Amino acid sequence: MRDAEIIRVALVGNPNTGKSSLFNELTGLKQKVSNYPGVTVERRIGTAKIAKDVTAIISDLPGTYSINPTSLDENIVLQTFLNTEVEDYPDVVVLVADVENLKRNLFLFTQIKDLEIPVILIINMADQMKKRGICIDIDQLAQELNSQVILISTKKNQGIDRVKTAIQKYKEVPVGPFTKIASRIDPDFFPSLNKQLADIPLYKSWLLLTQHQHIQIEPALKKRIEKVDLKGHNLAKMQNRETILRYQFINNILKKTYSVDTDAATGLRFKLDKILTHKVYGYVIFAAILLMIFQSIFDWATVPMDFIDGSFATMSSWVKSQLPPGVFTELITEGIIPGIGGIIIFIPQIAILFTFVAVLEETGYMSRVVFLMDKIMRRFGMSGKSVVPLISGTACAIPAIMAARNINGWKERLITILVTPFTTCSARLPVYAILIALVIPQTRYGIFSLQGLTLMGLYLLGFAAALTSGYVLHKILNIKTSSFFVVELPNYKLPILKNVGITVYEKTKAFVFGAGKIILALSIVLWFLATHGPSDFKNAERIVTEQSVNKDNEQLLNQEIEAYKLENSYIGIAGKSIEPAIKPLGYDWKIGIALLTSFAAREVFVSTLATIYSVEDDEETNTIKQRMAAEINPDTGKGRFNLPVGMSLMIFYAFAMQCMSTLAIVKKETNSWKWPILQFVGMTVFAYVAALITYQIFS
Amino acid sequence: MAIGEQGIIQQDVHGKIPLKLLEMGCFPGATVELIQIAPFKDPLYIRVNGSHLAIRKETAELVEIEISENLCETLKL
Numbered sequence: 001m002r003d004a005e006i007i008r009v010a011l012v013g014n015p016n017t018g019k020s021s022l023f024n025e026l027t028g029l030k031q032k033v034s035n036y037p038g039v040t041v042e043r044r045i046g047t048a049k050i051a052k053d054v055t056a057i058i059s060d061l062p063g064t065y066s067i068n069p070t071s072l073d074e075n076i077v078l079q080t081f082l083n084t085e086v087e088d089y090p091d092v093v094v095l096v097a098d099v100e101n102l103k104r105n106l107f108l109f110t111q112i113k114d115l116e117i118p119v120i121l122i123i124n125m126a127d128q129m130k131k132r133g134i135c136i137d138i139d140q141l142a143q144e145l146n147s148q149v150i151l152i153s154t155k156k157n158q159g160i161d162r163v164k165t166a167i168q169k170y171k172e173v174p175v176g177p178f179t180k181i182a183s184r185i186d187p188d189f190f191p192s193l194n195k196q197l198a199d200i201p202l203y204k205s206w207l208l209l210t211q212h213q214h215i216q217i218e219p220a221l222k223k224r225i226e227k228v229d230l231k232g233h234n235l236a237k238m239q240n241r242e243t244i245l246r247y248q249f250i251n252n253i254l255k256k257t258y259s260v261d262t263d264a265a266t267g268l269r270f271k272l273d274k275i276l277t278h279k280v281y282g283y284v285i286f287a288a289i290l291l292m293i294f295q296s297i298f299d300w301a302t303v304p305m306d307f308i309d310g311s312f313a314t315m316s317s318w319v320k321s322q323l324p325p326g327v328f329t330e331l332i333t334e335g336i337i338p339g340i341g342g343i344i345i346f347i348p349q350i351a352i353l354f355t356f357v358a359v360l361e362e363t364g365y366m367s368r369v370v371f372l373m374d375k376i377m378r379r380f381g382m383s384g385k386s387v388v389p390l391i392s393g394t395a396c397a398i399p400a401i402m403a404a405r406n407i408n409g410w411k412e413r414l415i416t417i418l419v420t421p422f423t424t425c426s427a428r429l430p431v432y433a434i435l436i437a438l439v440i441p442q443t444r445y446g447i448f449s450l451q452g453l454t455l456m457g458l459y460l461l462g463f464a465a466a467l468t469s470g471y472v473l474h475k476i477l478n479i480k481t482s483s484f485f486v487v488e489l490p491n492y493k494l495p496i497l498k499n500v501g502i503t504v505y506e507k508t509k510a511f512v513f514g515a516g517k518i519i520l521a522l523s524i525v526l527w528f529l530a531t532h533g534p535s536d537f538k539n540a541e542r543i544v545t546e547q548s549v550n551k552d553n554e555q556l557l558n559q560e561i562e563a564y565k566l567e568n569s570y571i572g573i574a575g576k577s578i579e580p581a582i583k584p585l586g587y588d589w590k591i592g593i594a595l596l597t598s599f600a601a602r603e604v605f606v607s608t609l610a611t612i613y614s615v616e617d618d619e620e621t622n623t624i625k626q627r628m629a630a631e632i633n634p635d636t637g638k639g640r641f642n643l644p645v646g647m648s649l650m651i652f653y654a655f656a657m658q659c660m661s662t663l664a665i666v667k668k669e670t671n672s673w674k675w676p677i678l679q680f681v682g683m684t685v686f687a688y689v690a691a692l693i694t695y696q697i698f699s
Numbered sequence: 700m701a702i703g704e705q706g707i708i709q710q711d712v713h714g715k716i717p718l719k720l721l722e723m724g725c726f727p728g729a730t731v732e733l734i735q736i737a738p739f740k741d742p743l744y745i746r747v748n749g750s751h752l753a754i755r756k757e758t759a760e761l762v763e764i765e766i767s768e769n770l771c772e773t774l775k776l
């Protein structure tokens with residue numbers, strides 16, 4: 001058999017052109033999301049079999065309007081095209097353009113073409129042409145652009161095979177200097193640049209010269225570039241001139257090949273924009289959408305969550321009945337199974353949230369929210385673009401903080417990163433869910449339940465805390481940066497289900513395997529710490545039997561032994577030692593243990609209590625909720641989880657910074673230890689004080 | 700400039716228009732239409748060269764335009 005041929009393809013294009021849809025069509029689920037080395041920019045790579053014995057390795061580069069970067073995402077695109085040495089260097093570029101904004105898309109096309117890389121132009125959304133009154137002479141356009149041009153529709157799944165064929169025949173795509181505008185930008189400077197860096201294609205030299213501070217290049221080349229004699233020319237002015245000349249070049253081509261009947265355009269978009277960005281209705285609709293999201297997270301997710309909770313309890317006791325008793329069985333039934341359950345239980349809520357966020361992004365509505373919110377967010381030191389991280393933060397702070405990368409001003413970006421963890425992430429949900437179920441009555445008002453409203457109140461509290469701290473930081477932080485803000489408001493589109501599905505699947509998977517590892521590991525460690533201890537622990541049976549008044553009642557005696565064991569285990573000792581500090585908040589040492597462990601990740605709170613109570617409890621079939629409800633406060637003789645304690649705990653979890661992964665990502669994104677430490681201390685102290693006040697008010 | 704009005708971007712002698720804006724199609728000679736103004740009078744929603752963009756007022760003030768009735772002014776309100 002012949003060796004299979006491998007073609008490396010880079011997929012580029014403006015945002016909102018359906019680039020990722022094409023990527024999904026080509027690769028299906030054969031894709032992998034990882035990070036670029038050194039930065040947290042997501043790198044999506046997939047493989048596609050495009051012919052017999054031919055496989056394409058396709059990387060979906062971040063969306064960009066130009067090769068001149070203004071953000072970390074866009075740096076990656078430039079980097080990919082400038083480093084010919086690296087393994088990732090593409091054999092062919094597939095540029096996805098949207099039929100309506102062809103002019104702006106061709107701008108990027110000419111830049112890449114000038115880099116002398118074979119590039120194929122894909123014009124997407126061909127199904128919209130008739131409706132928008134657009135007419136393109138494809139053959140002539142291909143001739144003028146000296147390239148292949150293919151019309152496709154990712155929505156209707158048309159033309160994908162032609163893309164594959166074109167990739168396969170990429171060697172037939174002509175390469176070479178294209179626009180030849182260099183001499184017209186400056187007839188004096190460019191020939192001189194060409195002479196100074198004679199071995200590098202001219203446009204590449206120019207990019208290296210203007211952008212070398214943004215990318216990683218080999219030191220020898222860097223030195224050569226820094227030595228280039230500018231002869232007193234102003235780079236920025238030449239860049240501006242280059243841009244204008246490029247557009248002139250494109251206009252000339254489009255005049256011959258592209259026509260649009262403007263009357264056919266804008267109708268629906270215009271009407272929708274009128275309502276969705278209206279000064280009153282705009283906000284009302286946005287608030288209604290948020291309300292719907294939160295209500296559905298609580299209502300729709302309850303059934304599958306209860307089911308998961310119950311299933312794992314049943315599974316634990318079933319396994320226990322099947323396996324011979326011993327340490328190994330205990331590890332499985334009290335450590336591993338509840339641990340895995342603690343991860344799986346998140347999936348319904350995370351999936352619902354990511355679905356909403358993905359749909360809002362896909363339809364183009366999110367950009368309207370950015371537009372609507374920019375002025376307001378600026379008062380709190382952020383940008384309209386911060387709305388996306390803050391909403392995504394309701395799923396998980398980690399992707400949310402990464403989403404802050406496309407905020408251009410450093411101060412606005414930093415504040416967004418620092419306050420995003422206040423928004424109620426899905427890790428808090430199980431904590432809230434179980435506490436609400438325990439302490440808030442099931443009263444209903446029409447379609448709303450008191451429990452749902454409480455949850456919404458907690459969400460609002462999270463947003464309020466984010467905004468307030470944003471305002472404070474805005475006043476304190478003395479950082480002066482120009483924040484440049486341009487947002488494209490794309491056309492409204494019906495979301496493509498496949499795209500939404502893949503996004504939700506990828507993000508949920510990343511969460512389960514990323515955060516899941518920590519949760520599972522901690523569950524096992526916890527189980528060990530709760531079932532082992534110093535001398536008092538080992539002699540528990542003897543000590544309790546000697547002291548107890550219930551010597552005759554075996555069941556009560558066993559319970560006392562278990563309780564004594566837990567109290568004297570390693571974890572019990574740790575919990576006891578912090579009890580004085582948390583007693584004013586209404587917590588005992590068992591809750592203390594859960595607080596300690598949940599500094600690694602909030603959701604561990606529930607699984608910790610589950611582990612603690614199942615170590616203590618003899619009847620294994622109970623769910624976590626039933627066990628918590630049965631917990632008695634020895635001082636009052638009533639339930640431990642009463643309203644003041646429940647409220648105080650919820651407030652603590654609303655504000656405290658309890659997620660190691662988030663701190664790690666903040667460290668990475670801000671490139672310093674200062675900000676994550678400040679964030680951790682600030683949020684935790686605030687949480688303590690707020691929980692203290694709450695407890696005092698309610699009791 | 701009022702909502703619905705159009706204007707033409709003037710020559711940018713001092714190079715004040717940010718590169719990013721030029722790249723998005725907002726260059727001298729292009730026609731700009733003001734489509735919508737966000738609540739609290741900022742940012743502005745414009746159409747230029749087929750692109751629909753939201754830009755802040757402070758950025759818009761860098762771009763000189765001539766409104767269709769031949770009045771030269773910045774994109775101020």
